[in-house]
Amino acid sequence: xxxxxxxxxxxxxxxxxxxxxxxxxxxxxxxxxxxxxxxxxxxxxxxxxxxxxxxxxxxxxxxxxxxxxxxxxxxxxxxxxxxxxxxxxxxxxxxxxxxxxxxxxxxxxxxxxxxxxxxxxxxxxxxxxxxxxxxxxxxxxxxxxxxxxxxxxxxxxxxxxxxxxxxxxxxxxxxxxxxxxxxxxxxxxxxxxxxxxxxxxxxxxxxxxxxxxxxxxxxxxxxxxxxxxxxxxxxxxxxxxxxxxxxxxxxxxxxxxxxxxxxxxxxxxxxxxxxxxxxxxxxxxxxxxxxxxxxxxxxxxxxxxxxxxxxxxxxxxxxxxxxxxxx
Amino acid sequence: xxxxxxxxxxxxxxxxxxxxxxxxxxxxxxxxxxxxxxxxxxxxxxxxxxxxxxxxxxxxxxxxxxxxxxxxxxxxxxxxxxxxxxxxxxxxxxxxxxxxxxxxxxxxxxxxxxxxxxxxxxxxxxxxxxxxxxxxxxxxxxxxxxxxxxxxxxxxxxxxxxxxxxxxxxxxxxxxxxxxxxxxxxxxxxxxxxxxxxxxxxxxxxxxxxxxxxxxxxxxxxxxxxxxxxxxxxxxxxxxxxxxxxxxxxxxxxxxxxxxxxxxxxxxxxxxxxxxxxxxxxxxxxxxxxxxx
Numbered sequence: 041x042x043x044x045x046x047x048x049x050x051x052x053x054x055x056x057x058x059x060x061x062x063x064x065x066x067x068x069x070x071x072x073x074x075x076x077x078x079x080x081x082x083x084x085x086x087x088x089x090x091x092x093x094x095x096x097x098x099x100x101x102x103x104x105x106x107x108x109x110x111x112x113x114x115x116x117x118x119x120x121x122x123x124x125x126x127x128x129x130x131x132x133x134x135x136x137x138x139x140x141x142x143x144x145x146x147x148x149x150x151x152x153x154x155x156x157x158x159x160x161x162x163x164x165x166x167x168x169x170x171x172x173x174x175x176x177x178x179x180x181x182x183x184x185x186x187x188x189x190x191x192x193x194x195x196x197x198x199x200x201x202x203x204x205x206x207x208x209x210x211x212x213x214x215x216x217x218x219x220x221x222x223x224x225x226x227x228x229x230x231x232x233x234x235x236x237x238x239x240x241x242x243x244x245x246x247x248x249x250x251x252x253x254x255x256x257x258x259x260x261x262x263x264x265x266x267x268x269x270x271x272x273x274x275x276x277x278x279x280x281x282x283x284x285x286x287x288x289x290x291x292x293x294x295x296x297x298x299x300x301x302x303x304x305x306x307x308x309x310x311x312x313x314x315x316x317x318x319x320x321x322x323x324x325x326x327x328x329x330x331x332x333x334x335x336x337x338x339x340x341x342x343x344x345x346x347x348x349x350x351x352x353x354x355x356x357x358x359x360x361x362x363x364x365x366x367x
Numbered sequence: 368x369x370x371x372x373x374x375x376x377x378x379x380x381x382x383x384x385x386x387x388x389x390x391x392x393x394x395x396x397x398x399x400x401x402x403x404x405x406x407x408x409x410x411x412x413x414x415x416x417x418x419x420x421x422x423x424x425x426x427x428x429x430x431x432x433x434x435x436x437x438x439x440x441x442x443x444x445x446x447x448x449x450x451x452x453x454x455x456x457x458x459x460x461x462x463x464x465x466x467x468x469x470x471x472x473x474x475x476x477x478x479x480x481x482x483x484x485x486x487x488x489x490x491x492x493x494x495x496x497x498x499x500x501x502x503x504x505x506x507x508x509x510x511x512x513x514x515x516x517x518x519x520x521x522x523x524x525x526x527x528x529x530x531x532x533x534x535x536x537x538x539x540x541x542x543x544x545x546x547x548x549x550x551x552x553x554x555x556x557x558x559x560x561x562x563x564x565x566x567x568x569x570x571x572x573x574x575x576x577x578x579x580x581x582x583x584x585x586x587x588x589x590x591x592x593x594x595x596x597x598x599x600x601x602x603x604x605x606x607x608x609x610x611x612x613x614x615x616x617x618x619x620x621x622x623x624x625x626x627x628x629x630x631x632x633x634x635x636x637x638x639x640x641x642x643x644x645x646x647x648x649x650x651x652x653x654x655x656x657x658x659x660x
Contacts, residue, residue, distance in 0.1 A: 254598025
């Protein structure tokens with residue numbers, strides 16, 4: 041792998057609730073290299089957004105965090121809030137599914153971008169506004185939208201404004217949490233294409249959170265599959281699609297790529313009642329006695345990590361490529 | 368503003384018809400019109416030969432259980448003061464089911480969407496979004512409907528649950544012979560769920576026809592744009608769509624003259640700016656509204 045920009049090691053995030061402790065992230069590890077995109081995939085409640093928020097240092101104060109989040113030479117978890125805020129925006133920026141909940145409704149699109157730029161750069165107001173105009177153009181927003189307020193823009197345009205704000209300070213890492221889930225398919229394509237272009241232009245790295253495997257195929261270099269707070273699989277995008285490894289990954293793939301609807305039986309375990317053994321065993325078609333008793337440890341073979349008792353690194357006979365390419 | 372503008376369709380028993388388009392194209396409005404949840408300004412909706420618009424409120428009320436909507440967000444259709452048990456018992460009582468059979472039936476219904484009986488005493492606000500959606504779905508299906516309008520029924524659900532829900536809808540259609548209007552912008556699901564479909568743009572059908580031939584050979588430029596927006600699951604094919612996709616979903620209150628799609632159409636001719644094309648039969652049971660086809 042290229043030199044990692046961000047490295048997350050054995051990240052544990054726990055919350056105390058009235059009904060007990062829940063581990064929303066339980067030993068999550070991954071690394072993102074320069075100019076690389078990692079997609080985190082998983083169903084709701086699997087902990088993918090919490091991991092993203094923890095990298096931004098935006099977890100609520102009562103969260104108990106352990107492990108390591110290393111950005112270049114700095115261990116972010118050891119940083120004081122003041123030190124951390126030097127990374128936010130300038131080094132690491134984030135965009136969300138619902139741009140409307142992040143944009144200020146009473147400030148025009150152009151001024152919001154200028155504000156973000158001015159907050160992190162020493163410049164005059166005039167310079168900031170000029171920079172905002174350049175950014176608007178860069179993300180494909182017509183010039184007349186500079187003075188428009190967020191509610192006057194379409195969902196796609198709002199997301200472009202968010203992207204422009206996130207890029208205002210030229211971050212090295214962009215975290216995008218379901219950036220296109222709320223958009224029409226046509227607009228989704230446009231936004232993904234925009235992210236591709238910007239990533240290449242600025243040699244940015246991206247952490248993209250999605251539940252849509254189509255988005256993964258379109259964007260990812262590396263894919264991380266999360267389930268019930270655990271990273272089940274971490275592999276290169278070709279491996280993930282052409283030789284899906286973990287039974288959970290294969291089941292997800294079957295749902296979208298299969299020619300008939302093939303549901304995954306059962307439902308996600310509740311984080312308050314952690315199951316013994318492999319968290320996926322109750323729904324796994326390959327589960328054996330060992331899976332019900334012992335929690336599988338991450339194993340790495342040929343650059344691919346899996347948490348599965350069956351994983352030996354040999355994926356022959358698990359080929360789904362024909363099924364995938366026929367769609 | 369014309370949300371739905373001169374569309375015709377028919378759905379038979381056991382058939383699933385897909386309605387596809389970007390947000391604001393009028394697909395949800397059309398779904399509501401079919402169930403007489405909205406009154407059309409002009410035109411007719413008939414169910415088993417009788418004109419729904421001519422039925423009295425009372426007759427319509429008798430028919431309602433047979434015509435069921437399922438929406439993306441079940442919140443609006445579940446009474447917040449009812450428990451899950453009462454929500455599911457009510458439709459069964461309406462059908463005159465004996466009291467002692469109701470408990471077992473409810474258990475059966477919950478099992479079909481993979482929910483357990485521990486939910487029975489909960490109220491809607493104590494359920495997760497996915498659970499609410501599934502309760503809304505089985506409540507609608509408990510009525511044994513003949514015709515279902517499913518408007519993005521699975522959009523708020525996780526992948527694994529999505530498949531369960533759609534599978535259930537399919538089995539109701541196949542086993543009980545219910546007709547289904549499946550409204551969605553998720554083309555992958557539409558392909559799996561429907562036999563015929565219509566592509567809607569600013570209130571009009573741009574193309575109607577057989578689902579499979581639509582995906583293999585989309586005729587209308589807008590259809591081609593939609594199909595090319597379908598993200599491939601093959602990473603080798605990424606970014607292969609050569610900027611086929613232009614513009615954004617238009618504002619329905621400001622529909623352009625001529626062909627409504629012309630501002631976004633890569634092939635437009637002068638004729639398209641002035642004259643609106645009608646739906647033409649192009650063979651293969653496909654109809655297309657385009658001057659160039």
